Amino acid sequence: MEAVVGLLLMLLGVSHGVETYCDGRQNGTQCYGALGGTVVLQLMDNASEISRYQCNGTFRINNLSWTDGGEYKLVIFGSDGQVSEQRTLQLAIQGVETYCDGRQDGAQCYGALGGTVVLQLMDNASGIFRYTWSRTTTKIVSGRKNMIMFNEIENRSFFTPSDGTFRINNPSWTDGGEYKLEIFDSDGKISEQRTLQLTIQAPVSSVLLVSECLSQGEMRVSCSSEGGDSPQYSWTLDGRTLTDAELFSGNTETNSITLKQKVSGRLVCSVRNQVSNVSEEKTISTCGFIHINCTLTNGTHISKWVFAANNTLCQPTTTPTSTVGKTTGITVSINPCTKTHPPIKI
The missing domain is CATH 2.60.40.10 (Immunoglobulins)
Incomplete structure (x- = not known):
């Protein structure tokens, strides 16, 4: 049907x-x-x-x-x-989930915009008399042992006293900043305190490779990324880092490189930041240029890269001459890309 x-x-x-x-x-x-x-x-x-x-x-x-x-x-x-x-x-x-150990004072943590960040604030809260976790002057979480007394963002977060982790879902730019953990003893005095810095970054969502041939046969390759704060770039060719002998200009930490004329293979551009790592690959071949190096019969020296399909320079020639009496004369010119040879009489 x-x-x-x-x-x-x-x-x-x-x-x-x-x-x-x-x-x-x-x-x-x-x-x-x-x-x-x-x-x-x-x-x-x-x-x-x-x-x-x-x-x-x-x-x-x-x-x-x-x-x-x-x-x-x-x-x-x-x-x-x-x-x-x-x-x-x-x-x-x-979204992207990231984890950060914030048990050391001054820890630097990162969360993905729209994802989830898990912060390890302590080993276990069950034996702590009272604790608070705040950003600037705003109290975010407070609790006693296994009891959560207050959570400012409870609609999108969860604190687990048994393992001391605090999970924030769908973090926004405003969640970034310095946070302070204060632990109090039974006398109400601060027995321990430490801070952590939380930075929210947009993750890299996609990468696009675009290549173009230049006038002398070099290949410029650009790596553009969508989304992503503070992107960092890296390049590999056939699974290894590009060498200076293969790079005409640029370096492997920029988003645009120029490859020398003979470079080909599987090229990969990776774009990363603290919360994501995305890559794209492209198999590239040469632009069809060859290097010629010769001296023409008129003495002109040529050394350059030319497009092979259109090349008319440095071509070998053979020129026959007329017959005189019983002697046949043939002038043989050796490939002018190397050297000339005096006429040979037969």
Whole structure:
């Protein structure tokens, strides 16, 4: 029976971040996707028999955002227009989770914007008489032993006294700053205090490599990233760091490099910051240039890179001469890319 499909999943983009897969062929499936990444949803076994689709039954959503989360419904109609099958799936978008040990005074911690940050504030709070954790003059958490007395951001955070960790979900820029932990004894006096600095960064979501050939056969390659605060770049060729002999200009810590004429292979650009690391690869070949180095018969010396397909310089020549009496004279010119040779008489 001929069928058509109605499918309300229409956000498409370009991303090379984290990719997840979910089998959504069962009704009510729970699926997960990474913020800024890609999710591949298996919606059916095969859509080739459905007139409007020619595919393997999967649907890919790139560059996921929070608004992509929610309930989706697949509806398949028969040729008579009646619903022959329908099912739903729930898609949840998850951010990057980072961990930081804040048990040392002055610890520097990082959290991903929109993700989750887990801060280790102490070993165990169950034996502590009273404690508070504050940012500047604002008290965030206070408790006694295993009892949480106050949590300013309880709608998106959770403190676990048994292991001393504090989890903040969906951190924003305003969550960054200096925090102070104060531990009090039974007399109400401070027995210990320490600070940590929390910095919130937007994670790198995707990387794009673009290459172009220059006039002398060099190749300029640019690495652009989407999202990401304070990005740091690194390059490899065939799994190893690029050498100075392969770089015409730039270095492996910049977002744009120029490669020498003979360089080819699998080029990878990695972009990272304190909360993410994303890479993109591209197989590159030379721009088709060759290096010529010769002296022409008129004495002109040529040494340069030229496009091989259009090269007319430094070509070997053979010039026949006329027959005089019983002697045949042939002048042989050796390849002018090396040297000339005096005529040989036969």
